[in-house]
Amino acid sequence: MTALVDLSRRPGGTFALFAVALLCLVAIAAPLIAPYGPNAIAPANRLMDPSLQHWLGTDHLGRDILSRLIFGARVALGISLSVIAISLTAGVILGIASALSPRAVDLAIVGIFDVVTSFPSIILALALVAVFGPGLGNVVLLVSIVFIPHFGRVARAQTIAIRNSPFIEAEKVLGAQSWRVILHHVTPNIIGPIFVLACMDIPVVITIEAGLSFLGLGVRPPLASWGNLLNDGYTYLDQSPWLATFSGLSLILATLGFALLGEALRDTIDPKLRRTL
Amino acid sequence: MTALTLKDAVIRYDRLTAVDGVSLELRRGETLGLVGESGCGKSSIARAIVGLQPLADGTLTIEGETLQEVSSQRKQALQRKIQLLFQDPAASLSPRMTVRSLLAEPLKIRGTYTPERWARILELAVSIGLGEQLLSRCPHQLSGGQARRVALVRALAAEPSIIVADEPTAGLDISVQGDLLNLLRALRDRLGLSYLLISHNLNVVGRVTDRVAVMYLGQIVESGPTAALFRAPAHPYTQALLSANLTLDASRRGERIVLSGELPSPSNPPSGCRFHKRCPFAQPKCSIDVPALQAGPGERSVACHFPLSTASVVTPQAIAG
Numbered sequence: 001m002t003a004l005v006d007l008s009r010r011p012g013g014t015f016a017l018f019a020v021a022l023l024c025l026v027a028i029a030a031p032l033i034a035p036y037g038p039n040a041i042a043p044a045n046r047l048m049d050p051s052l053q054h055w056l057g058t059d060h061l062g063r064d065i066l067s068r069l070i071f072g073a074r075v076a077l078g079i080s081l082s083v084i085a086i087s088l089t090a091g092v093i094l095g096i097a098s099a100l101s102p103r104a105v106d107l108a109i110v111g112i113f114d115v116v117t118s119f120p121s122i123i124l125a126l127a128l129v130a131v132f133g134p135g136l137g138n139v140v141l142l143v144s145i146v147f148i149p150h151f152g153r154v155a156r157a158q159t160i161a162i163r164n165s166p167f168i169e170a171e172k173v174l175g176a177q178s179w180r181v182i183l184h185h186v187t188p189n190i191i192g193p194i195f196v197l198a199c200m201d202i203p204v205v206i207t208i209e210a211g212l213s214f215l216g217l218g219v220r221p222p223l224a225s226w227g228n229l230l231n232d233g234y235t236y237l238d239q240s241p242w243l244a245t246f247s248g249l250s251l252i253l254a255t256l257g258f259a260l261l262g263e264a265l266r267d268t269i270d271p272k273l274r275r276t277l
Numbered sequence: 278m279t280a281l282t283l284k285d286a287v288i289r290y291d292r293l294t295a296v297d298g299v300s301l302e303l304r305r306g307e308t309l310g311l312v313g314e315s316g317c318g319k320s321s322i323a324r325a326i327v328g329l330q331p332l333a334d335g336t337l338t339i340e341g342e343t344l345q346e347v348s349s350q351r352k353q354a355l356q357r358k359i360q361l362l363f364q365d366p367a368a369s370l371s372p373r374m375t376v377r378s379l380l381a382e383p384l385k386i387r388g389t390y391t392p393e394r395w396a397r398i399l400e401l402a403v404s405i406g407l408g409e410q411l412l413s414r415c416p417h418q419l420s421g422g423q424a425r426r427v428a429l430v431r432a433l434a435a436e437p438s439i440i441v442a443d444e445p446t447a448g449l450d451i452s453v454q455g456d457l458l459n460l461l462r463a464l465r466d467r468l469g470l471s472y473l474l475i476s477h478n479l480n481v482v483g484r485v486t487d488r489v490a491v492m493y494l495g496q497i498v499e500s501g502p503t504a505a506l507f508r509a510p511a512h513p514y515t516q517a518l519l520s521a522n523l524t525l526d527a528s529r530r531g532e533r534i535v536l537s538g539e540l541p542s543p544s545n546p547p548s549g550c551r552f553h554k555r556c557p558f559a560q561p562k563c564s565i566d567v568p569a570l571q572a573g574p575g576e577r578s579v580a581c582h583f584p585l586s587t588a589s590v591v592t593p594q595a596i597a598g
Contacts, residue, residue, distance in 0.1 A: 170369040170428075173327045174435055175357045176386045188373040 010264035019257025027073040036064035038071035038224045047240040057242040059232055065243055068224040069250050075225045076254060079140055080205040084198050086144040091151025092194060096186060098152070099159035100178075110156070113149035121146045125208050129217045139218050143208055147201060154197055158190035193266075200262030203255030210251055226251050279338075280305045280439050280471040281326065281359070286335035288321045293544045295321045297495040298335070300570075301473075303439065308465065308472040310482040310503065312518070313492030316540060319475045320364070323443045326473065327361040340438065357387075360432035362442040367424040370416035376427055377412040383434035402430045405460055422453045433464070441473045446481050458485050479522040483507050488576075491515045494551045495543050497570060501577030509586075511579040513556050550582065558583055 008014045026033065035055075042062035050057045056065040098109040116124065128142040162168060163186070171181050206226075212218030213227025214234075221228050226247050233244030281303040288296035296318040303309050311319050324330035326337065337344045339355045347355070363369035370379055380398055384390040403409070407426050416424060425445070432440060445461065446454040462485060465472060476482050482489055483503060490500040491512065499512040510516040517534040536555045541547055547554050553563035562582055570580040 166363050166365060166369040167371045169329055170361075170363060170431075171371070171382075171386075172329065173361050174383050174386055174431070175353060176382070180386065184374070185371045189371075 006268045007261075007264050010267050012260035013264040016257050016260035016264055019253055020261050023073055023077065023254055023257060026070055027077045030070050030074050034064075034067040034070045036067040038068045039063065039222050040067075047236060049240070050242060056246050057240065059229075059240075059243050060236050065229075065246055068229055069226070069246060071224040072226045072229055072247070072250065073254070075219060075223065076206045076209065079136070079143075079209045079219075080202045082140050083143045083147060083205045083209075084202055086140070087147035087201075088151050088194065088198055090144070091148045091153075092155045092187070092191075094148065095152040095155025095157075096159050096182060096190075099156045099163060100182070100186075106156075109152070113152050116146065117149045117153075121204070122208055122211055125212060126215070126217065129212055134212070134217045134220065136219055136223075139209060139212060143205060143212075146208075147205065150197060150201060151194055154194055155190055158193060159186055162186065162189055196262055196266045198262075199258055199265055202258040202262075206254055206258075207251065278305045279303065280340060281473070282336075282338040283322070283326065284336045284338070286322065286325060286337070287333045288318070288325055288330055289333040294333075295495055295543055296325070297543075297546075299492070299495070299497055300335075301490060301497075303471050303473055305438075305471055306465070306469060307487045308462075308474055308485055310486035310489035311473060311475045311492060312477060312479060312482050312489060314477060314518075314540060316543070317492045318495040318543070319477075319492055320443055323361060323441045323473070323475050326441055327359050328356040329361075357435060358437050359439045359441060360435050360437040362425075362428055362432060362440060362445055364443045364447055366428040367416055367419065367421065369428055370419075370424060370431075372416055375413050375415060376407070376419070379416070379427060380412075380430055380434065383431055387435070398430065398434050401433065402426075405430070421448050422457070425449070425457060429460075429464075433468070437470070439471045439473065441475070443475045444477070445474065446476070446478060454481070461485070479507075479519065491518065494541060494546055496551060497578075497580070498552065499577075499579045499581075500570075501575065505575055505577065511573070511577065511584040512552075512581050513558050513585065514552050516585060517557075550580075558585075 004017070008017055040063060042058070045054070045058050045062040046060055048054055048058040048062075054064050054066070056069070058064055059068070094109055098106045101109075119127075125143050125146050128145065129139060132138050132142060168181060168185060171185055176185075209218055209225065210227035210230065213225040214231045215227075216231070218227055219225040221232075229243060229247035230251070233240075233242075233247055237244055279302050281301075283299060283301040286296055286299045286301075287294065299318070299322060301309070301311075301322070311322065313319050321330060325332055339358060342351070342355055344352050344355060374382075380402060381390065381395060384394055384398070399409075405426055407423065407430065411419070411423065411427075416427075419427065442461070446457060449457060458481065461472065464470060474482065474486055486503045488501065489503045489506055490497050491506075491514065492498070493514050499506065499510065499515045501511075506515065507519060510519055517536050520534040534557065536557075538555045541551070541554065547564070549562075549564040549566055550556070550559075550568050553559040556563065560583060566582065568580045568582050570578045572578045573584075
């Protein structure tokens, strides 16, 4: 609770908490709060302006934009959280392994990280999806690969920083098994900055997914991804600006919210570390 | 009966030889002091004895079994009989664990956790002044003395026969120091432990050790029973070290012997006797021949070509309490 108060005191912290909470709430309660089905087609109502029936208007098939955006939040959050969960887990395992392994293994793992990070993430994701094919499962797995080095590098650097500290040596003197040292003593002490990184990477994943969907390589229509909506909106921009505008705004709200939350989190964690050490 | 024997130990960090041919013998039930200035290799020896630093040469024998000759499994079991009290106890406690889980860990590591054993550890913790209310705290919420006690209980929970204490009184004020030293002594007698006490605090060493070994630049220059050695040092370095010790008692304050020059780098030690460049009594021979550690009367040994007469009474400096 005090952590939340601390967070809200940071610049942008209140906004970030509000935006992220709203997004999560909307994503979880989508079927309850969406006024229409996300794929309910009504050709008679196509490309309508915002009105009392359709608060944000309708698209070229007469689907309610608000409902599609609400269900789009589910896709955005679902994909980004799965990607972060996969790449964080794999990255932390690889990073710790790398830091504690003999030099040759360490160099090999770092080399792979370097190769992956040498490409801009969106380009690499694009190339991988182009090779292995679009679709929800592929997008999640392939984008995860792109993000593994992010977490791997931080985990490796943090582990190197503490691997010779007295409390690790004390465990060795007591005769602790390696798995115990890694699980109980290394991981809890390196995970803080990695959570901050995860928070800051969520908006990046959301935009990459939206970008891939916009280009037709991500989530397949008619599933309502913000990228798909943006693409639809872009096609009919000259007839109705509403779809492109509102899907763009949702994207901005989500990315800004998570990015600011990550920054506020980093600021709150830092002084605490200084206080405890 | 010897608890631990270190023979001709050599410890190297890359090309730097921090410890060069040190032999030590720790008898069962005794407290052996190891003194010397910073950088002389005291802590390297402590780390080698508990297995954190490999020996480049030499052997380590624990209770009659030489580590270099037994299986790696047996080696682990033997190594566990020696526990180290770290110089900075707060840093030797995992920062995100509570005192409760820190104290339970030695049992869990060995897979011998039972409610009865845990109760015994709690009892020990309470008996040395760690109240139950401390159990849910994290290391950074402990005072220096409390952190030291937690580290001590952890070390004892591993049921060691030997404890290596690296500067056990560093960072504690005098009264807490005294309590801790009394506690260590009481525990030694109660649990039949042997101590290797590493310190540059001569008052502490003079008060609690039975025998003492003096190190200079990676080698032992003198060893013997503490009282005799402090009363009449045979090596000029020991004499200088003792004369530099602070004491409040003016009648015991002798003339301070100020050594010229700096501690030479262990990566390029002087020829002959390593101390000859700073020794007030150096002769030409000292820069050529390396003096060997020679056993003398009264269990004393000294590595000096021209040892000071141990018969002459030099004002004792550091025998306090």
